[in-house]
Structures are given as structure tokens and as C-alpha cells.
Amino acid sequence: MRVLVITGSTRPVRVGDQLTEQVVRIAKEAGLDDVDVADLRDVALPLLDEPQMAATRVYLNEHTRAWSARVNSADAVVLISPQYNFGYPAGLKNAIDYLFAEWRGKPGLLVSYGARGGIQSYDQLAQVLRFVGLVLDPLGVQLVLPRDAYSEHGTLIDPAVVVEPYADELRAAFVRLADAVGADATPDSPVAVPAGAIEAGDRVVTAFNAHDPVAFADAFAGDGWFTDVLRHRAATNAEIEELHRFAFAGPLAQASLEVTGRRSRLLSSTAAVLELDWTSTGHAGADGDVAQRRGVLALVVSKNVPSGRWEVVSGINNDYTHAYSADPLGRAPERPV
Ligand SMILES: Cc1cc2nc3c(=O)[nH]c(=O)nc-3n(C[C@H](O)[C@H](O)[C@H](O)COP(=O)(O)O)c2cc1C
Incomplete structure (x- = not known):
């Protein structure tokens, strides 16, 4: 399996080549030994100068034919992109636009970097790459470059330490990339929700069952939102903790929750939605105790860059125990179990 690794930065003083070296070292450790590094500074494509669109595959210039052959010969593509002004470098877009069908159907991995992982560069470039048909790894990697990692000359003092x-x-991403080459993936292949995102939901449930308001609030982002089954709203981490300090000392003191079903969907490399079906016992409700209740907890979770931790940014809990009214779609009404 041949992997083309594209260094997206072309500046005379840069860190992109240092990071590429580290990424290639790790790729080889992961078993990918046929690696072709295309440093766009050396590829030196002029600003797109083909008279026809790449989709026609009519290439007049030798540099276009050479670039086309190089991308064509790869089974998978890894792009290493810095973040410039909330986006990705123009040289990288130029190199992509030179070709079209060459990208289509190839498994791809995007590695972005910047002060906060280059996340905007990542998201914008991912959109372009998906459009040209690269079958992009759903997670990619976002490298955070701390300010003190740079020397006074503008390069990284120790790139291995930054990447470690x-x-x-x-x-793990290289293993997925190799699997994708074997799997004949299509641009529409479903993407797995990362374990960290699922764990963010589990932290909420574990804290609930431990009746621990601090741990409950800690599963959320600092500015996370939560609405409970009685429609109490909390708009910060501190409010979520306060709400649950009250609830765990009172109406939820005996409550115990069991997750009976899960659904999840990845929205971007850093965002996912989760739905947790639950049943519970021990709730003391304003409308009298119910032996067993049921509902669904809807969570939006987001990966915090730079910490890498997935956190709940919005949670809405719904109690279906008393939802007896007729379903407008004519399905069987919800009843207490
Ligand atoms: C034109 C330009 C714009 C930049 N904008 C951002 C930015 O929006 N966010 C960020 O985190 N870093 C930004 N940076 C810092 C770069 O991420 C950092 O300089 C990095 O080393 C650039 O990669 P390179 O050295 O391989 O070119 C910017 C750097 C340049 C040169």
C-alpha cells in the first residue's frame, strides 16, 4: 500500500516539514512503509494555469501531468495542514484544484496543526476534500503546537516532543487508513463515533448513579447547558452542579438510572449527538412517586481542543413516563414499563 503524504506549508521558515517527518516516522512504525512525501514547496506548482477544468482530464502542462501521476499512484493520501487565519494554506487548495478524479475514492487522513490544533483549518479542508471524493478518516488528528515549543528562529525546538x-x-489513524484501503470504502461509508464521545455520556450516567453533583457537572463543558425533566434550566457548569446538589439531596436521593438503549451520530471530527434511553427507580416526583420511570437523555458532545476530552455542551432530559397522549404519527402510545 502506497501512501502519499502531502506537506501543506511552503513557507521558507516553517514547522510543516518537521511535523511531516514525525508523522512519517509514526506511519512507518504502524506498518506503512511505502511512503511518498510530497512537500508542496518542492512540488512547486504555479498558481493553477491549466486552461481546462481538471474534471476534463485535459492537462497541457508537464507539472500537472507529473502531479496527477503522483497522486494516482497512491492508495491513500495523508495531508498535513497548518492553520492560517482560520483556514488552510492557499498552496494546498491550489494543489487540490489541479486535479479532480485522482482524489476520488481514495482513503485520506487529515492532520492539522496550530495553536489550538488548527481545528478551523481542519474543518474547512475536510469539506473540500470530501467534495473531491477523498474518503476521509472521520476523526483525523489535530496537533496543538504550544507557543513555547517554538525556538526564536520559528521552528520547533523538538518536534518529536510536540508529536509524542x-x-x-x-x-490508530494509520491502522484505520490501511483498513480503509482494504475495505474499498466509499465516500458515503458510515463513520464510527469515537469512544471518547460515548464516554462523555457515560460520565453523566455514572455521576447520576453516584449522586455526585460535582462529577455530574464535570461531564459538561464549563459553559454547557442542561435542562432536566422538570424543565429546570442550567446554563453553566456551576448552575448544573447547583441544580444537582439540590436534586441528589432531595427528589433524586434514592434514584438509580439504567441505560437501556443508545443511539449516536458523529457530526464532525469534534461533535456528536447521543441519545440514551433510560429507566429509573427511586425518583420522588412532584406528582407522587412512580416505581419506575423512563425517558431519553439527549446530549450534544464536543471534543475540547486542546485537552482532547469530549464534553457535553448541551443536555436535555425527557421523562416519557406520563406521555399517554396519542402519537400524531399513529404509533403505539408510550406507557410506563
Ligand atoms: C499567515 C499566518 C496565519 C496564521 N493564523 C493562525 C490561526 O488562525 N490560528 C493559529 O492557531 N495559528 C495561526 N498561525 C500560526 C501557525 O499555525 C504557525 O505559525 C505554524 O507554525 C504554521 O505552520 P508552518 O510553520 O508549517 O507554516 C498563522 C501563521 C501564519 C503564517
Whole structure:
């Protein structure tokens, strides 16, 4: 399996080549030994100068034919992109626009970097790459470059130290990339929700069952939102903790929750939605105790860059115990179990 690794930065003084070296080292450790590094500074494509659109595959220039052959010969593509002004470098877009069908159907992995992982660069570039048909790894890797990692000359003092915290993530991504080459993936293949996102939902449930308001609030982002089954609203981490300090000392003191069903969907490399079906016992409700209640907890979770931790940014809990009214779609009404 041949992997084309594209260095997206072309500046005379840069870190992109240093990061590429580390990423390639880890790719080889993961078993990908046929790696072709295309440093766009050396590829030196002029600003797109083909008279016809790439979709026609009519290439007049030798540099276009050479670039086309190079991308064509790869089974998978890894792009390493910095973040410039909330976007990705123009040179990278130029190199993409030179071709079209060459990208289509190839498994791809995007590695972005910047002060906060280059997340905007990542999201914008991912959109472009998906459009040209690269079958992009759903997670990618976002490398956070701390200010003190740079020397006074503008390069990284020790690129291996900067990349080390991401080594496992990169290795796992390369394994997925190799699997995708074997699997004949299509641009529409469903994407798995990462374990960290699922765990963010589980932290809420574990804290609920431990009746621990601090742990409950800690599963949320600092500015996370939560609405409980009685429509109490909390708009910050501190309010979520306060709401549950009251609830766990009172109406939920005996409550115990069991997750009976899960649904999840990845929305971007850093956002997912989860739905947790639950049944519970021990709720003391304003409308009298009910032996067993049921509902669904809807969560929006987001990956915090740079910490890498998935957190709940919005949670809405719904109690279906008393939802007896007729379903407008004519389905069987919900009843207490
Ligand atoms: C034109 C330009 C714009 C930048 N804008 C951002 C930015 O929006 N966000 C960020 O985190 N870093 C930004 N940076 C810092 C870069 O991420 C950092 O300089 C990085 O080393 C650039 O990669 P390179 O050295 O491989 O070119 C910017 C750098 C440049 C040169």
C-alpha cells in the first residue's frame, strides 16, 4: 500500500516539514512503509494555469501531468495542514484544484496543526476534500503546537516532543487508513463515533448513579447547558452542579438510572449527538412517586481542543413516563414499563 503524504506549508521558515517527518516516522512504525512525501514547496506548482477544468482530464502542462501521476499512484493520501487565519494554506487548495478524479475514492487522513490544533483549518479542508471524493478518516488528528515549543528562529525546538502526545492517535489513524484501503470504502461509508464521545455520556450516567453533583457537572463543558425533566434550566457548569446538589439531596436521593438503549451520530471530527434511553427507580416526583420511570437523555458532545476530552455542551432530559397522549404519527402510545 502506497501512501502519499502531502506537506501543506511552503513557507521558507516553517514547522510543516518537521511535523511531516514525525508523522512519517509514526506511519512507518504502524506498518506503512511505502511512503511518498510530497512537500508542496518542492512540488512547486504555479498558481493553477491549466486552461481546462481538471474534471476534463485535459492537462497541457508537464507539472500537472507529473502531479496527477503522483497522486494516482497512491492508495491513500495523508495531508498535513497548518492553520492560517482560520483556514488552510492557499498552496494546498491550489494543489487540490489541479486535479479532480485522482482524489476520488481514495482513503485520506487529515492532520492539522496550530495553536489550538488548527481545528478551523481542519474543518474547512475536510469539506473540500470530501467534495473531491477523498474518503476521509472521520476523526483525523489535530496537533496543538504550544507557543513555547517554538525556538526564536520559528521552528520547533523538538518536534518529536510536540508529536509524542498524539502518537497513539496517529498510529490508530494509520491502522484505520490501511483498513480503509482494504475495505474499498466509499465516500458515503458510515463513520464510527469515537469512544471518547460515548464516554462523555457515560460520565453523566455514572455521576447520576453516584449522586455526585460535582462529577455530574464535570461531564459538561464549563459553559454547557442542561435542562432536566422538570424543565429546570442550567446554563453553566456551576448552575448544573447547583441544580444537582439540590436534586441528589432531595427528589433524586434514592434514584438509580439504567441505560437501556443508545443511539449516536458523529457530526464532525469534534461533535456528536447521543441519545440514551433510560429507566429509573427511586425518583420522588412532584406528582407522587412512580416505581419506575423512563425517558431519553439527549446530549450534544464536543471534543475540547486542546485537552482532547469530549464534553457535553448541551443536555436535555425527557421523562416519557406520563406521555399517554396519542402519537400524531399513529404509533403505539408510550406507557410506563
Ligand atoms: C499567515 C499566518 C496565519 C496564521 N493564523 C493562525 C490561526 O488562525 N490560528 C493559529 O492557531 N495559528 C495561526 N498561525 C500560526 C501557525 O499555525 C504557525 O505559525 C505554524 O507554525 C504554521 O505552520 P508552518 O510553520 O508549517 O507554516 C498563522 C501563521 C501564519 C503564517
